[in-house]
Amino acid sequence: MYFHVQRLINDIASDEPDPAAANALQEGLGGQFGEMRTMMQYLFQSMNFRGAAAKPFRDVIQGIGTEEISHVELIGTTISRLLDGSPRYQGEATDPLDTPGSGGAIPLNIALSEGNIHHYLVGAQGALPVDSVGNPWSGSYVYNSGNLPLDLLYNLMLESTGRLQKCRIYEMTDNATARSTVAYLIVRDQAHENAYAKALESLGVDWKTLLPIPKTNAEKFPEVKKLLDLGLQSKQYSFDLAGQSEAGRIFQGMSPSKDGTTLDASEQAPEGVPSVISPERLEEFSPGLDADLVALIQATAEMEMADVVDSFGPVATK
Template sequence: MFKHEKKLMHKVRVEKPNPQYAVLMQEQLGGCNGELKAAMQYLSQSFRAKDPVFKDLLLDIGTEELSHLEIVAECINLLNGGDVDYKKIDSGELETMVTFGLNPALINSSGNPWTADYVTVTGDLAADLLADIASEQRAKVVYEYLYRQIDDKYVKETIMFLLEREEAHNALFCEALNKITHDGSNKNFGISEDSRLYFDLSKPGRYFDDPKPEPVEMKNAPGCSCKDKKAKK
């Protein structure tokens, strides 16, 4: 069950309308690294999660991403101003002006519609958490780019809030991944030396001086390591 709180997580203000910048903000509404993508990814992953701890984590963060979607949409609303006027857009995407009537649509900054293809769900908790960490990193990068493109102090405050929340989510996903050691794709499937070898094939790489490369040490993997192999020889 979801509950909508009328108060936003962060107060959204702008110094003045800026339709050109509103176009850029659309990327975090309906783009491949935006808030809708994050919300749908985490909520979708939670449907399969069996451990209640990880399920709650995905549901909680997915729900917060929906609130971020609301914040971004409100920011776009204020940046677009109150009148539909295509003349205010000197360059960029005009679709919010002529098709959606200034409504923050589920499109990216180029006018391409949001798609579920953005969402990564494998059913494997370790793989999904790695995808989530990468998603948070990419979202942070986009927000950093957006932060540099605006002088509006209130918009920058909003972006910084969202960026810092992505950082918090990233830390939570990293902590969750560290708790998974022998589950799913994190199991050690290696049954031969092939799973422990690193071939340096660059030119002139180490391989040419040492045609029999030593196995690399895998600190996070149970069982064999370089030192163990050397000791057995």
């Protein structure tokens, strides 16, 4: 059972729209080594886990899988913000929906030359479950062998490849919106590398000088260094409201990354930042609600919310 807190796990910096950067980030969302795969792979492994004696390993996988849900939300929201608004669109909310834009501008012509046309043609300037060349995300990416050491090895490979690709994406753009999210994911991927490496270490693996993978100068990226200075690469969250996670029995001691830090699994979840809903995109006819529909939706929402009790238990009935 999962609870949703309406906060993003990390802040997204503000910058101009950049559809090309948005398309590069699609690889980190829906690619073979993207956040959708990590989320699904770890959740399926934790759901199918067997062997009560190995519960700490299950809790490590489950905690990381739960965090990956928030990473899907973060990178998807970042893509949406990078696409949010055509630079040429200067229309107002009162303009007719069939008017392309102020002064006869073509608000969506950027879709013909930048990034992925489906971001504008299919997704109304939002993230899609695809990779950077438009291939749909596939459930065949998910690896769940049922063999614990083998699954842990695959998970470490997945985090390492994801981190490698995000380091490359960082070098592809100087857009602050893209870099703020990519830097956070570079650091958290290293934390997850550390978690799976520590789990394998407890099974007899000696990493010596192998980690982190890849060995890069990512710590020199200013956005990354800020997070490393906070020790974010050595924290793991339980996302466990009941305090039953035993992941701390695995995620402890000196970091396998040999960076002099100590692993810390004491926090339930990061504080996060406020989640803000983007404005309507009139040039996309999305959501395209007129005043009467907006009023009806608001009235219905107020009527329904009046019956909801703010608790985790059953909703009160009259």
